[in-house]
Amino acid sequence: MGKKEVNIGLIGFGTVGTGVVRLVHAYQEDLYKQTGVSIHIERILIKDPLKERPLSVQHGLLTTDPSTLLNDPNIDIVIEVMGGIEPAKTYIQKALEKGKHVVTANKDLMALYGDELLQLAARCGCDLYYEASVAGGIPILKTITDGFSSDRITKMIGIVNGTTNYILTKMMREAVSFEEALKEAQRLGYAEQDPTSDVDGLDAARKMAILASLGFHTGINVDDVSCKGIGGITVEDLNFAKQLGYTMKLVGIAKRDEWGIEVSVEPTLVKDTHPLAAVNDVFNAVYVYGEAVGETMFYGPGAGELPTATAVLSDLVSVVKNIQLGVTGKHMPLSYSEKVLKGKETIYAKFFLRLIVQDECGVLAKIAEWMAEEEISLEKVFQKPYIGDQSQAELILVTHFASKKSIEHVLDLLKQSDFIKEVKSCYRVEG
Ligand SMILES: NC(=O)C1=CN([C@@H]2O[C@H](COP(=O)(O)OP(=O)(O)OC[C@H]3O[C@@H](n4cnc5c(N)ncnc54)[C@H](OP(=O)(O)O)[C@@H]3O)[C@@H](O)[C@H]2O)C=CC1
């Protein structure tokens, strides 16, 4: 129980970095009472020294020279909240090699190089924590690694991207355009530097890869996650979904069963009665099913300055406690299961299809016949005249459970047929 003060080197002073500084100052006394040391921010690495900052800090604290932070023997812990792969990866490696513990919010990096960096941390006797990388303010990684250590997780379903959830909520509730909603999410500090990774589902895919790796004790890469973003969703899709009792969400699904593991991120229609349907704005939620415990769900803000900073600070407290107890870098291996990924023939879901069809006898019967050949049956059928052309109709179908392979085969047949004018959309249905 040696140390009286722990010094922090902060890399990045944007949305999350500013929140970290605010909370370290605001909660100084509580942090001291919990850890027995005072936590002091020694240096902050930034890129642009001319930028106006929402929070002023002591003169001399900011630097653009990484070596002043990474080579400073007084710095015990590096907090990396700058984002991206490089130079963040090199900075983290250098910090660990110098014996500094690291806390990061960087899911891009942890989803790609998590294993490598965790192994380096262990070799260096250092801690490397990354709670803020998934679901912002929800302490979901500790929940999965510690809280569920006594159970076997078989399913995780999550809304894990705040930006897209914010956009979909605005489009649905206020009929705000996609572009307008995205701009607002950027202004509020929710979006990534390159917001296409939010919109295209990649940010959520990285988070699902991290969740699945920890939850299923195996190495799931981003490439193992089948991923589709919200770019193609139209207001008509949202309205049709509403009429049928569904809400559109960008949903991450990680499941394992006797055939293996499936991990995906895609726009999904969630039944209005399902708890995930009520997760709006920047909020995230992760539903976790454990064989022994059954259903659980964790909810909270998924992005933004202070919520994300709380996750960073919680890791910081863990590291400081480990330093005080002399147990840093001593983590049990989390990855011990074989990775078996499921093929499309064993991934089952319900699907929503929106088609523009020739409005004549026999069309629905033909579609049903093609579906029956693939062992797909229909749960809901809904038809209305197509506004663009009176000889055509808009047909909405919701299937019972079908394999991904079967539905893709039927979609191919529909796209090639003369009496189907357009396959407008196809979404997974959950709940
Ligand atoms: N925003 C959020 O809600 C959440 C973010 N995260 C993750 O947290 C991390 C930070 O996100 P956020 O705070 O939003 O990002 P910002 O873009 O707001 O801030 C990035 C900071 O890093 C600094 N920076 C960028 N490149 C360099 C460089 N080459 N050298 C030195 N400093 C650099 C920037 O400096 P300067 O200010 O001079 O430009 C800025 O201060 C990312 O990994 C993100 O994915 C995780 C959960 C939620």
Ligand SMILES: N[C@@H](CC=O)C(=O)O
């Ligand atoms: N861009 C991310 C930020 C948090 O991880 C999001 O919107 O969820």
